[in-house]
Amino acid sequence: MTAAPHAINPKHLRAFLAVAQTGSVVRSSRMVRRVQSAVTRSIQELERELGALLFERRPQGMLLTGLGRTLLHRVERAFAEMESARQGIAAAGPPSGWNDHAPILSLSLGRQRLLAFAELVEQRHMGAVADSLLISQPAVSQALREVELGLGIEVFIRSPAGLQPTPLGALLALHVRRALAEIRAAEVEVGLLQGAMAGRVTVGTLSLGRTRLLPQAIIHMQESHPNLTVSTVEGSFEHLAMRLRAGDIDFILGALRSPEHTIGLTRETIAQDELAIVTRAGHHLAQRPDPDFAALANARWVLPQRGTPTRELLEIALQGRALPTPQVAVETTDLAITRGLLLDSDLLTAVSPHLFQPEIDAGRLAILPLDLPETRRGIGILQRAGGSPSLAARLLMSSIRAIGRL
Structure with missing residues (x-):
């Protein structure tokens, strides 16, 4: 999970959301329980990171710009993921005294620490996570400590065999990954609106999509948008579906599985194939x-x-x-x-x-x-139900549909 050129620090998003909802630094400071100067600094830092004004400052309050409205859509989706995490943990009956206002639930940890936690749930080894994120192993350990201390519950089981995420830890990591995917999409979309038609699409590919549909669709898309890049992820359908549900990839292209294997995913047939x-x-x-x-x-x-x-x-x-x-x-x-x-x-x-x-x-x-x-079977696109694909992903899917009609 790599950051876009203008990387958003998630710690600023709670203040941004509050100002967007209230139209006022004063009212938002009460909402997030921070002093007004801290809220103002968060907005300024966020604008600096994106290289764009997100609000028009007027005597009657703070009014979102067009770029601000684009960011708000993704931020609301990111916070909806964390609210789903909070509700899921609460419904599971966690230990008494757990903190349902933990910093991670409001994305108030640094991006690197959120990434470290999410990757630790997947890789289950501090050294491997440190290597993949190019940080020290103590930094990974500190990220885990902050998550657990903030929540008031353990999200990993420690054993001689290594780290094993608890069910609550796995649930939380899933929603963190999805929230981070929304933030990455926000970075790209803000960049596109600033005139930088650049971005990245990550596609999970099964064999039947790799040889004709996807290569020709990439060529077709890049004729009009040469700065859009494509990354492919190969693997079994089960592995790719897991990564799609987690928000790590934008969509899957390949032979469509039966509906019982695609629960929570939307299916779109692009072409037909026969053995x-x-x-x-x-x-x-x-x-x-x-x-x-x-x-x-x-x-x-x-x-x-x-x-x-x-x-x-x-x-x-x-x-x-x-x-x-x-x-x-x-x-x-x-x-x-x-x-x-x-x-x-x-x-x-x-x-x-x-x-x-x-x-x-x-x-x-x-x-x-x-x-x-x-x-005979369908070849097509699988997306996460309820997802909101980035503009770059929508452009590539449109090209795939065009090639499929040929």
């Missing part, structure tokens, strides 16, 4: 003018692991044709390994053909003329 049976061009089945499915009975396969959508779809298709479960010689999801095995052996695979389109076009691999219409 094909692929082998080397010199394979004896590829040489037959009219192979039938019965010829697959003794075939040996390279396929993804059990439980993956491709494997399940193929097994169901073969069973529907009274064929045995495929004899799998190699289990892998690595396309490079699969490609090498196909080119130099008699193994078959079931795959979206565009994943090996260069080899098919070059005549090195061949698609067997055996249709599998029941394996």
Whole structure:
């Protein structure tokens, strides 16, 4: 989780929100229980960080500028995440005496300490967090101490095996990550309004989105917005969905899973895909003018692991044709390994053909003329339900939709 060029210190956002809501430094100082000069300094520091005026100072009060209104939208969403954290902890029945006005719940810790806590829940090792954030291990320890002392509850279980987040710690970290994602989006959007059409989109990619849709969409987007950059995150669907729910990535592109696996996410179909049976061009089945499915009975396969959508779809298709479960010689999801095995052996695979389109076009691999219409599935975009994607993310998704219509 990296900061934008104009990095917001979350410690100033409580004062900003109070002034935006009340239109007055005097009234906001009572709301946040800070002296007026401290509120004024927070607003000035925030404006300095962003390089923009957020309020018009008028005799009748403080009036948000256009940039201020843009920031307010994201700040309200960030604080809504922390309110959800507070309510979730309260509903779980924490120990008596816990502090429901802890500094972390109002984002009143420094950004680095919020990041250190969130990363510690994920990595569970102080040294690893220190290395990833380029800070000292004592600084990570101090961040954890501040969080726990402020809350009045422990958020980690210490053991010889290391740190294990408690359920309340994991819940709090989830909402902290989401709040930080809103702050990052605010930084980018304020920059865009200042004329700096720059920003970063982080996309979780599954195999079916990587080879055509995403590369062409990036090229299409960057023709108009060359300063927008794209980062991709690869991994299993479960890993990417976890990171999407935490706000670490903007959206996922790939084969859409069934609704029971996408609870809390919105699904949008961009294109359709159908599995094909692929082998080397010199394979004896590829040489037959009219192979039938019965010829697959003794075939040996390279396929993804059990439980993956491709494997399940193929097994169901073969069973529907009274064929045995495929004899799998190699289990892998690595396309490079699969490609090498196909080119130099008699193994078959079931795959979206565009994943090996260069080899098919070059005549090195061949698609067997055996249709599998029941394996048809949607390729699309997954977003977090209730999320508010940044402008940069919206631009890339728009490009993906345009490529999908071609």
